[in-house]
Amino acid sequence: MNRRPKTFAISIAIIIVLFTLASFFLNMGDLNTIHKPPDFYYHSREVSLDEMVDIANGFNLSIYLPSELPNNLELTAIYLRDNDFLAIVAYSAEGNEDYKTAEFGIQISPLPPEFTPTYDDLRSEAETSEYKTALEINSWPVLINEKANWGGNEEAREKYGDYVLHVQVWIDGMEYNIGAPTLNVETTVELVESMNLFTP
Numbered sequence: 001m002n003r004r005p006k007t008f009a010i011s012i013a014i015i016i017v018l019f020t021l022a023s024f025f026l027n028m029g030d031l032n033t034i035h036k037p038p039d040f041y042y043h044s045r046e047v048s049l050d051e052m053v054d055i056a057n058g059f060n061l062s063i064y065l066p067s068e069l070p071n072n073l074e075l076t077a078i079y080l081r082d083n084d085f086l087a088i089v090a091y092s093a094e095g096n097e098d099y100k101t102a103e104f105g106i107q108i109s110p111l112p113p114e115f116t117p118t119y120d121d122l123r124s125e126a127e128t129s130e131y132k133t134a135l136e137i138n139s140w141p142v143l144i145n146e147k148a149n150w151g152g153n154e155e156a157r158e159k160y161g162d163y164v165l166h167v168q169v170w171i172d173g174m175e176y177n178i179g180a181p182t183l184n185v186e187t188t189v190e191l192v193e194s195m196n197l198f199t200p
Helices: 004-028 050-058 121-124 156-158 186-192
Strands: 065-066 072-082 086-092 105-111 132-137 140-150 161-170 174-179 195-197
Touching: 004 132, 050 086, 121 132, 121 140, 121 186, 132 186, 140 186, 186 195
Parallel strands: none
Antiparallel strands: 065 195, 072 086, 086 105, 105 174, 132 140, 140 161, 161 174
16 A cells, blocks of 8 residues: 555645744744734724724723823724734824834733733843833733834834833733833833723
8 A cells, every 4th residue: 555645744744833833933032022913904904992892802801001191192093803812002193003103002912821920020031131120010010121122113113213112011811012112111101000991
């Protein structure tokens, strides 16, 4: 009996699995870089704030958003990939709806409890970098990186320079990645302090 077709099929399956794993680990990057979903406009749709919260509720997820915004910032657009819930909320004083170049942005995604860091975890990480600070705000673990790299976001780099103030906040099983290229640390901390549970 000729076993070559079966062996060939198994070899192809192994190659596919290895390629998938390699892509996953290559895309993880390091914690000094803001990670944005690749081609997110292609994989997402624009939604209203109420629609985003309704969909989050369907996944039994809670959404916290700032209740106080500095520098005349206003919510201008929300992009959502709703099959697994990943949202980017853009804020701008210029009416900019492009999440890549808006003056303030929040990426929101669920995170399993076992991957949610404690304040002590973040403090240990912050001790390894002169640009990082670990805080507890409203009992939430918060990591501030004053000099995060934009990664592949060339549009933002051209507009704001090579680095951005990046804040990570973990609240009720959700991770909030905040990019604030026009704000200082003090103002951004106050903004995080103002984050409240949003209900439509």
